[in-house]
Amino acid sequence: MPSDCISFQSSGYFTPLITDYLNQKENLKPLYNRFPTLQNFKQQIQEKQQNYSSDSRSVLINALEKQYTGFNATEATKHNLDLLKQENTFTITTGHQLNLFTGPLYFLYKIVSTINLSKQLSETYPEYNFVPVYWMATEDHDFDEINYFNFKDKKISWNRESTGPVGRLSTLGLKAVLEVFEKELGPGNNAAWLKELFREAYIKHSNLADATRYLANEIFGKNGLVIIDGDNANLKKMFAPHVKEELLNQTSHTKVAETADNLTDYNIQVNPREINLFYIEDSIRERIILQDGVYYVNNTEVKFSEAQILALLETNPEKFSPNVIMRPLYEEVILPNLCYIGGGGELAYWLELKSYFESAGVTFPMLLLRNSVLIATEKQAEKLDRLNLSWADVFMKQDKLVNKKTVEFSELSLDFSEQREFLQQQFAKLHAMATKTDATFGGAVKAQETKQLKGLDNLEKKLRRAEKQNHADKLERITEIQNELFPGRSLQERKANFSQFYLEYDGKLIDKLFSSLKPLEHDFNIVVL
Known part of the structure; x- marks a missing residue:
């Protein structure tokens, strides 16, 4: 296993x-x-x-x-x-x-x-x-x-x-x-x-x-x-002083925007609004917007002066909802x-x-x-064994996994790197000759190099496709088990509901989770039922 x-x-x-x-x-x-x-x-x-x-x-x-x-x-x-x-x-x-x-x-x-x-x-x-x-x-x-x-x-x-x-x-x-x-x-x-x-x-x-x-x-x-x-x-009510600060000074927007400016190398998760509060009632949760000293509740006719909204905060703090x-x-x-x-x-x-x-x-x-x-079930884990798949393998993107296993199954070398390097060496010599002639010969050499390298790439792709066809049965079994474990090619935990596992495994799922999950370790847990 x-x-x-x-x-x-x-x-x-x-x-x-x-x-x-x-x-x-x-x-x-x-x-x-x-x-x-x-x-x-x-x-x-x-x-x-x-x-x-x-x-x-x-x-x-x-x-x-x-x-x-x-x-x-x-x-x-x-x-x-x-x-x-x-x-x-x-x-x-x-x-x-x-x-x-x-x-x-x-x-x-x-x-x-x-x-x-x-x-x-x-x-x-x-x-x-x-x-x-x-x-x-x-x-x-x-x-x-x-x-x-x-x-x-x-x-x-x-x-x-x-x-x-x-x-x-x-x-x-x-x-x-x-x-x-x-x-x-x-x-x-x-x-x-x-x-x-x-x-x-x-x-x-x-x-x-x-x-x-x-x-x-x-x-x-x-x-x-x-x-x-x-x-x-x-x-x-306990949180009201922070709501008041938000209404009057919009501190959250200023501070979070400053931090976001330092995260330009990453995709920012959320961007702050000027006021990061909602107004809520039983059938409404809408943003509070400040314009020209007036607080408006978005998509409604409700509005407040500064004094009115602070009075509302004092008497009905439950009407303010943080975003x-x-x-x-x-x-x-x-x-x-x-x-x-x-x-x-x-x-x-x-x-x-x-x-x-x-x-x-x-x-x-x-x-x-x-x-x-x-x-995973024990049957799925055993199937991975039979297919010589590791857990690291099934976490790979499917196209990369299929390519990797195709190379492993093939008796031929599916990597034309050696041929590509040899070709580039030959053209390097031709380029050296071209510098001693005229520009038109240099351009012809470059065009021919591009053409032959592209042809080599196409040959490599055709050979891979042929080998995938030769090993289609094994590769299909591999993609089937990966699709079972990663429904919709996404993480199982984002798709499935606990009920389908409880239905088959009774209380074992919850007990197994408690015995397996170690919060301070940064590993993806594999739980076999």
Whole structure:
């Protein structure tokens, strides 16, 4: 069975910005506080301890207790909620959208990474407590990004209109989605469990935030996961001074734009707006725009003077929603957090924010790339063995993989480099002769060289095509197994839903993830079920 260790950097699925961050390149060090190593957490704890007040902790605890009212929190989660009351307790946090039925697999990987890191820190620093937190992105309004999940080859969608924050969205209409899902699941105990999980989450809860809390609690509650909803008036009140600063001075735009100017060698993840806040109500989440001293709510007739909008902030802070630029600051203001765990795209925009945090006087968290996983069956692993494929092979782009294996299978040399070099040497001699004659002869030599090298390239391509045809059966089996492991030639974790693996492997998937994922190691995990 293949047993390669695939590093994030060599997997081919991360941007230059993220690979340079993982390699701790000097040019990126000003963009983060501390790199996430076990030893560095000690200083991070000390800094956050000085920067997080007991008053903030009290507001957080009261908000969480209210949010858990009516939910059957596990003993492990209740214990962690109690621990959060203590000054020596800190959080490890991940965040994610409210994807239907968890959405893609990496939802699980984020949370397992968060829980496993919390455990590891508890063992290393027993004088402190560490609580895993899942931040629900309840205020997002990109409904089209979350209203479906893929079960095997079928896209199961929730088709309806949505304009406001998705967490407040009614779950009416999801019974029809369940009926479609049930038909796809078929009979059996595991299918029955999945059906009941969907029913209890989405049919018995009135909004998407509560449904997602129930779902995450059912899957991870026994591991002590604490789930938080930032769409909360008291938590927003704690954040209000930073909202006021944004409204009056637009500091986030200035600071993030300065950082972006230093990242011109990379593709910038997000660009700041002048004001990085939304105005929200149940059916609206629209940008706040400042023009000529007046604050307008985009796409509406709502507008405020400076005095009016500051008065609204004082009385109704819940009507202000931070966007992707300000939400990280909001999280770190209300949580005693040490580390944020996210995907490559998330870390890319976090790396734009450190100077903004410094200007706000808030500790910048450590940034950890979440675990990534490729799930394979034993049969698939055995097939890779028979085809003499390594895990590194299947991570290659398919055309490169096919070319590599064609060369391995062929008894002929498919590389004409030697012939190309010989040809270039001969023409070099002709060019030397041309310099002693006239320009027309030199031009003729150059044209002939180009023609013959191109002809050699064509011959090489024709030979490769012929050899691919000769080994078509083997190459087809190779592409078939790669397509199984990388659906749509993309990462499995971005496409598949956990339910298709649970259906066949019962609880083994979650247990295997907890035993396999090591958050502080930067390797792509291969999990064989």
